Amino acid sequence: MTKPMLKMTAAFADVMPAEYVELVQSGPFGKGYGVADLGSFKELIEEHPLCAGCGLALAVRLIMASLPSPEDTVVVGSTGCSSLAFPQIALQNIHSLFGNQNAVATGLKRALTLRFPDKHKDVLVVAGDGATADIGLDMVLHSWFRGEKLATIMLDNEAYANTGGQESGMSPEGCVLNMAPTGKKFKKIALPEIARESGCAYVASVTPVQPRKLEKAVRRAILVAREVGPTYVQIFVPCPTNYKFKPQETLVKAKQKEKDQTYPLREFITPEAQSYLAAIEGGGKRD
Amino acid sequence: MKNKHKRWTFARKYCMLLKGLQLFYGGMILTKYRVLAGPEGYLPPAAACEGIALPDVGYALIEGREVPEQEALSAIVDKLLSAKRPFFFPGPNVLWEWKAGVAEKAAAVRKLADTAGARVIPMPDYRPKYPMINPAIEINPNHPNLTIWHNKIDVCVFVGVHCHYANMALKIIRGGTDCYTIAICGEAGHEDANITLRDAGIPQLEALTAMVAERRRLS
Numbered sequence: 001m002t003k004p005m006l007k008m009t010a011a012f013a014d015v016m017p018a019e020y021v022e023l024v025q026s027g028p029f030g031k032g033y034g035v036a037d038l039g040s041f042k043e044l045i046e047e048h049p050l051c052a053g054c055g056l057a058l059a060v061r062l063i064m065a066s067l068p069s070p071e072d073t074v075v076v077g078s079t080g081c082s083s084l085a086f087p088q089i090a091l092q093n094i095h096s097l098f099g100n101q102n103a104v105a106t107g108l109k110r111a112l113t114l115r116f117p118d119k120h121k122d123v124l125v126v127a128g129d130g131a132t133a134d135i136g137l138d139m140v141l142h143s144w145f146r147g148e149k150l151a152t153i154m155l156d157n158e159a160y161a162n163t164g165g166q167e168s169g170m171s172p173e174g175c176v177l178n179m180a181p182t183g184k185k186f187k188k189i190a191l192p193e194i195a196r197e198s199g200c201a202y203v204a205s206v207t208p209v210q211p212r213k214l215e216k217a218v219r220r221a222i223l224v225a226r227e228v229g230p231t232y233v234q235i236f237v238p239c240p241t242n243y244k245f246k247p248q249e250t251l252v253k254a255k256q257k258e259k260d261q262t263y264p265l266r267e268f269i270t271p272e273a274q275s276y277l278a279a280i281e282g283g284g285k286r287d
Numbered sequence: 288m289k290n291k292h293k294r295w296t297f298a299r300k301y302c303m304l305l306k307g308l309q310l311f312y313g314g315m316i317l318t319k320y321r322v323l324a325g326p327e328g329y330l331p332p333a334a335a336c337e338g339i340a341l342p343d344v345g346y347a348l349i350e351g352r353e354v355p356e357q358e359a360l361s362a363i364v365d366k367l368l369s370a371k372r373p374f375f376f377p378g379p380n381v382l383w384e385w386k387a388g389v390a391e392k393a394a395a396v397r398k399l400a401d402t403a404g405a406r407v408i409p410m411p412d413y414r415p416k417y418p419m420i421n422p423a424i425e426i427n428p429n430h431p432n433l434t435i436w437h438n439k440i441d442v443c444v445f446v447g448v449h450c451h452y453a454n455m456a457l458k459i460i461r462g463g464t465d466c467y468t469i470a471i472c473g474e475a476g477h478e479d480a481n482i483t484l485r486d487a488g489i490p491q492l493e494a495l496t497a498m499v500a501e502r503r504r505l506s
Contacts, residue, residue, distance in 0.1 A: 007384040009393035015407045049417045
């Protein structure tokens with residue numbers, strides 16, 4: 001998508017549904033809105049079929065509000081809970097086969113770089129923990145090894161949540177789920193550390209409890225991926241359905257894990273990315 | 288059991304032979320399949336799988352039969368003017384001003400719709416919306432039948448819809464509704480539409496508008 005694509009033809013402006021008129025008139029395209037502006041503009045996602053209290057839904061909303069250039073962003077997703085929400089977003093998005101998201105994003109990014117050599121086209125990979133750390137780990141790791149300029153975001157709900165609740169590599173040790181009744185037998189994969197060692201220029205793990213922190217991580221990941229190299233953000237998104245807590249307790253659970261360090265928040269930045277970020281964030285500008 | 292199996296195998300082979308003869312005979316593609324208005328039932332076949340080929344340059348398809356473009360233009364005018372509730376479904380290619388020349392084409396489409404007395408329901412994008420679209424004001428290629436049923440549409444015109452989504456929507460409409468479908472396509476045409484033009488641009492749209500206006504004047 002580009003900005004001209006967001007202009008309606010005069011001949012049909014009178015029959016366009018109000019939703020689209022609103023998106024053009026008060027959407028985030030080219031306006032530089034962020035998380036602090038939520039509620040004052042037409043958001044890229046409004047309705048979704050996810051469960052009540054889903055942490056992932058909140059994270060998707062915050063990610064969409066954090067994009068530095070939504071009009072020049074393509075989202076690549078994969079199978080999982082997030083793939084139920086992404087068809088609803090008002091952005092170009094590709095649903096890849098389960099686990100293929102970073103391979104698909106690689107091809108897309110390379111094609112966009114050839115097609116638009118003078119422009120930044122952000123390719124944002126957003127997938128669940130199953131697609132990123134288990135089934136698609138091969139594709140994810142190799143995209144990092146190759147130094148592809150992609151921002152990879154993992155929505156970590158610590159389970160295969162929409163298939164009944166199987167344990168994933170990101171489930172914590174000992175956790176009991178519907179389809180893991182005897183408890184998980186090994187530790188949670190330390191993917192932020194693996195990302196750091198695999199060539200990611202920027203790595204962060206965050207939760208939706210602190211929206212501004214999440215926004216900062218997402219923006220940094222996208223901006224660093226434009227110029228420096230691959231980036232990775234891991235977002236903890238508690239799942240009330242499979243971890244069996246009340247929908248209104250989602251943020252409490254996330255906060256608790258932050259507090260007791262069972263979900264440590266981290267940020268690794270390479271010196272090159274650090275100097276790049278210092279240059280663009282120095283003036284307090286978003287972009 | 289053995290005889291039953293033999294009979295079944297023979298029947299299958301016989302059907303395949305007939306199908307082969309039907310599709311290829313003396314180098315010509317012959318098919319009895321006609322792309323008629325539905326409802327054809329759940330999962331209707333793609334017209335291409337039934338031997339319907341896209342029209343050559345300068346030609347069009349009427350119900351799967353290749354005809355000169357002028358004949359198809361005339362048939363489109365007949366269908367639009369005899370319809371009880373004709374609707375135009377403009378797609379993203381004419382709804383969004385994404386490149387030079389689109390605004391002019393959109394204006395030509397709108398003029399045709401207005402001259403024919405057809406209503407317009409847009410297809411602004413292809414998102415499978417949750418929980419569902421509002422069929423009174425928009426159409427979605429993933430369930431176009433909802434809009435057709437809701438508005439009791441008997442003739443519809445697809446224009447400016449990307450080919451892959453147009454094909455899918457046209458097939459769903461043929462499967463689940465009795466709506467007659469017309470595709471005014473700027474590319475190679477749509478064999479799944481009841482009538483399809485190919486390489487259609489402003490000249491074809493203006494010709495249709497003039498024909499509709501003339502027919503209205505005479506009636």
